[in-house]
Amino acid sequence: MKKSKRSNVDPFIVMDVMEAARKAEQAGKKIIHMEVGQPGTPAPKLANEYIKKELKNNNLGYTVTLGLPQLRSRISKLYGDWYNIDLNPERVIITTGSSGGFILSFATLFDAGERVGIGSPGYPSYRQILKAQNLVPVDIETKLQNKYQPTSEDIKKNNLNGVLVASPANPTGSMLNKSSLRKLIECSKEHNVSFISDEIYHGLEYESKAVSALEITDHCYVINSFSKYFSMTGWRVGWMIVPEDHVRQVEKVSQNLFICPPHASQITALAALDAKEELDQNVNVYKKNREILLEELPKAGFTTFSPPDGAFYIYVDISKFSNDSLSFCKKVLDEAGVAITPGLDFDQKRGANTIRFSYARSTEDIIEGAKRIKKFMSSYN
Template sequence: MTDRKRPRLKQGAGGALPSFLVMDVIRQANARQRSLPAGAPGVLRLEVGQPGTGAPALAVEAARSALGRKLALGYTEAFGLRSLRERIARHYREFYRADVAPDRIAVTTGASGGFLLAFLSAFDPGDRIALASPYYPPYNNILHALGMRPVVLEATEASRFQPTVPMLEALRDTPEGLPDGLIVASPGNPAGTTLSRRELDFLAGYCEREGIRLISDEIYHGLNWEAPPDTAATPTGTAIVINSFSKYWSMTGWRVGWMVLPPDLAGAAERLKQNLFISAPHISQVAAEAAMDATDEIEANAARYRRSRGLLLRALPEAGLADLSPAQGGFYVYARLPDAAEDSLGFCERLLNHHSIAATPGIDFDPRRGHRFVRFSYCGAEADIAEAAERLKIFDPRSAG
């Protein structure tokens, strides 16, 4: 027999994406917790934006009731249960005074499913989508996986790490010119900063005039500490809005979110959703609809996050981390490391291994500049944030020992 080499099997380029580093930190924190002796103080989880409050009681009861009644849980319409979409439309009227038709609302498999549908319905491979750094890593990674090209705008404290029209205008004179799209997040992750109504309107107006599709990430709405949130959803607008039940409604594991689509993209997004996802989980949609009426419980949760935010904003400067993002909303404080400190990877490893506090290195959100930043989340149990504040008092950020 002739000894022939077998042909090399092709591997997709998507497998070369970088890790979503916070997931690695979660694994390391879990390993640290397992290694601790019985009775030792546990690991405090400040690395991930997962509310420690759990789904609202009304949501849990609605799911339990549906199972008890043996509701025929199956496929829903691709865009979701009509009753849930109508309830979301009511939320826009009551919360934002915005009129959004239910037919423009698509219930998605978490916000992640919404971003995939948004990018596929609005853009083609090779298109350029701008985003300000630091940014939520899956924006960048999903775009790469789809063959689209992120255009990173290096934002600074001067713009509260938010994109601006001058940043976009600076691209006009580059060889490739203005981008095809722009992602904004308010409140943002990791910096927790927000856009004012004036700033959002200015960006949205500029994008519409210049043919740039705006995608507005609004998943932290309701968790605004300085001013009420403003939405990019308007009756005739061209922006795509992404939201989720994961953060304000504390339903991360239920994997249910929504999109508000501009009229020109609703049909394309529905066809894509039919083929890619069929529908969001039926039981999660039932629970989500009930959660929207759990106002008292949800607002009590938000008050807990606000108190934890205050604890962390006081504790970090006392621990030598005084250069902090404004933390105007969401769950996060983005801290610049002192000049004498090691890079963010080493800093977070030391914080975990010596003090059992898990935090996320800034390189997850800004590969070029993030080695000087760390993100701390304050949405865990309130007692854990208080304990983290105590442990930080004996932590020296300048020491590499």
């Protein structure tokens, strides 16, 4: 049987790095994981205890497609707490992770062949999900001086049907302030470009609070998840917020693609929303880890990067050392026992000259990782 052209997507290289690191650990080597956006903490204790009790009741099954009403209502309250927004819970749709949110957003907003702008460097799965839906991903080549964020001019000149903006962003950790985000949203509206805001790293900010697109407009899609701030990557539960007149359309697509999000994950997420104290302690760990790498990476020779505003990544230019980031990362893994991610995932044109460090793990691991990297770079040629 033939395979469809639209299924011919690129691999997610960071997953290959994870597998190489796993094999090294299986062989008995101690690996420091700085390759993946996997919090070093589990789901909040409060949430874990809650789901244990619910599992004993054995009442799990299908939920309504849009998600548990109490979870949707609790998320709408979160927007009041975080952004002082009075959000109608009917606009909140629970998804199977943020990935489910992207699939539903693209399927609802765009017809086959339409053009969607994404920042480069940026999260690679945007591009591959768009391609799999027979849409055209348009890489916006962002610049270091703009903190690797798109500008209004990028929207004007690319003949777009939609644009997806992430703040804080992966892999750079950069954020848009309210003025910059407003300019992008207003420019999108002026040019009839659908606006999608990826806010999965909200809650993970270090010097100023991230701005939600919903603080500026209701005419957008917002996607978030319990994976990052809530430390629930493996639970695969997230949410999206859409205009009221789009809810039914998204619901119909979701009914057929997903039926409903996982019931157990929704229950756990509901409890996680009340674990603020524990979650904020996690953020303090990331903040400390960030400070360590901002101090130690330049000592190892890595000096060209934009200090991250949020998330838990630092995206570094290594062009003075190598123009083959994949081989460079393999060498670091083999010789230093540190797993890091080549930039090829994030930027198809310039990724061979960049790498991404994740500082989501324990501070002890970050200190050891920095020590190993400095030793490796001292003898690198």
